[in-house]
Amino acid sequence: MKKILVFAVLLLNFFIISNSVSAAPTIQVIINGTDQSYDQPPIIENNRTLVPLRGVFESLGATVQWNPEKREIIATKKAQTIWLKIGSKTTKVNGAVNEIDVPAAIINGRTMVPLRFVGEALGANVKWIADKRIVQITTDQSQQEVLPQFKQLQSDDPVVTMKTTKGGTVRKMRIYNAKPISPTIPPVLTTLRKFQGS
Incomplete structure (x- = not known):
């Protein structure tokens, strides 16, 4: 009888834990008011929101090139050149060396970078709305040609x-x-x- 009771308690704990660890809701990305969709959605890792570099950068008008031998990425937008290497916290924006909190990583075949890096690298305004799990990225309208x-x-x-x-x-x-x-x-x-x- 004791074995059945122990088994029932363990089984009950398993269901309680599995329900509380269920998948977190997805993170929504909105760029200049337009809802974005990526095959690899943003994730939270080490308390940092990571977004797919190519999808976000291209939505902001940048061109992204991948060098598989060196595991490097070079993104360009007008006069800006952004360089980063997978697994490294070091980045370069127009030759100036910068450090990011979390290194760029490949997750499900996509390069993921910290959300703040997007704003710093491309001069976009980035806002994380934690309670709604929304990433808002906007470009400065004053930078557009009038x-x-x-x-x-x-x-x-x-x-x-x-x-x-x-x-x-x-x-x-x-x-x-x-x-x-x-x-x-x-x-x-x-x-x-x-x-x-x-």
């Missing part, structure tokens, strides 16, 4: 140059004009289609 606003165009201006922040092509443009551009074009509205900007 395009001039046209209030009035002169009718004798021969060329209108348009530039977009995404390097895109203007497909449709409306010009409101009180005076005719030419004798054959009505003065109220002119629509240009398939305008190829440079």
Whole structure:
């Protein structure tokens, strides 16, 4: 009878412990207001939140290169170059040596880096909301190029140059004009289609 009682107590403890150690809810990543999804979700290790480097960096506009022989990663974004090595706490941002709390690690085939490193390396604002398990990453809007606003165009201006922040092509443009551009074009509205900007 004692053996059955001991077995029942052990079995009960097993179920209680397994329920309390059940998988923690996933960590949500939001970049500039957009919910992100990665094949290797962020994890918490040694009290540090680790995020997938390639997924986060590419979402922030960086290019990531992996050197499997040296186990090194080089990421570039505009004039910034970021270097790190798997298993090392040493990183370089534009040649300046930095230390991170937790070394970069490969987990399920993905390079994972501390969340704070993302902000420090790419100049993003990083916020960890612990109670909701949310990582918020935003870029500083003041760093984005501000395009001039046209209030009035002169009718004798021969060329209108348009530039977009995404390097895109203007497909449709409306010009409101009180005076005719030419004798054959009505003065109220002119629509240009398939305008190829440079």
